[in-house]
């Protein structure tokens with residue numbers, strides 16, 4: 001993969017670049033909508049493209065369980081299977097398996113767990129994760145890592161981060177299609193500064209197309225995430241993409257980009273759409289609220305997405321109240337448009353060297369500054 005740095009902000013570590021992948025060029029910083037089960041919930045690929053999506057994320061764990069990677073491979077790979085011809089990043093399954101709590105057992109070999117669907121015993125190792133991701137044919141494959149819980153003891157973090165390094169070496173050996181697929185390593189180390197530094201150096205000493213920061217945005221306050229990012233990005237190579245995994249509120253996105261992050265993903269915009277929460281230029285709006293009953297204005301006065309061009313708050317509220325399927329689609333169209341447009345504005349602000357000014361203006365309007 002070629003990663004071209006185009007512009008560095010003069011006041012912060014924010015940067016704008018281009019990531020050239022087999023299925024297309026991605027403008028960074030970028031937000032990746034999540035399509036866990038080979039679909040970004042409620043959206044067709046054409047709609048996603050219209051909203052400005054350039055790359056999406058899917059999950060090894062879920063696709064391994066259903067429909068199984070062999071079926072996806074027979075279909076011609078994940079791109080063909082789901083009719084999305086732009087880049088796809090697949091997460092390794094590590095994080096998803098760790099979210100299963102008591103249903104899993106970690107050993108040096110890998111992770112044994114019970115399927116959340118039928119309780120069957122399954123096993124994923126670094127080699128297995130790469131084998132699955134190879135069959136899926138994603139443009140970016142994530143290394144199989146251990147994301148430690150928050151909070152976790154120092155000893156726990158030390159053990160898990162070194163295991164993550166050994167697992168990365170095994171992933172690298174199992175990585176075959178180096179022409180078309182890019183393997184990213186993942187830095188762990190919890191919230192311990194010295195461990196983050198040690199692990200960043202360790203992971204980045206293994207030559208790979210890109211690197212991610214894992215184990216953040218797991219319930220810690222934003223100030224702690226910022227501290228770790230401030231620190232850890234200094235040990236990541238400048239000429240390769242940096243990815244903060246699982247980050248998706250406007251606040252966490254701005255703060256990540258400010259600290260030199262190029263990529264992020266989160267279920268947030270699609271998930272909150274399905275409970276009727278809209279992100280707007282003036283902050284979050286809970287559409288089911290009674291005060292919108294006779295509000296015939298646009299959901300977001302400053303948005304020109306399909307939803308905001310054609311429907312009122314009162315209509316959206318009605319759809320949610322009677323549980324109509326269109327409600328989820330319209331809210332998802334708006335929230336994804338909002339976040340993707342925000343990232344586009346962020347990128348332009350970096351190119352024009354007014355990132356902090358744009359951040360301040362956004363925060364004031366959104367309600368982050370009191």
Ligand code: PRF
Pocket residue numbers: 091092093094095096142143145146147186213214215216217218245246247
């Ligand atoms: N590792 C992996 N996926 C992830 C995370 C991680 O640490 C996170 C943590 N924010 C989200 N998704 N493999």
Ligand code: ZN
Pocket residue numbers: 299300303304305306307308309333334335337
């Ligand atoms: Zn809108």
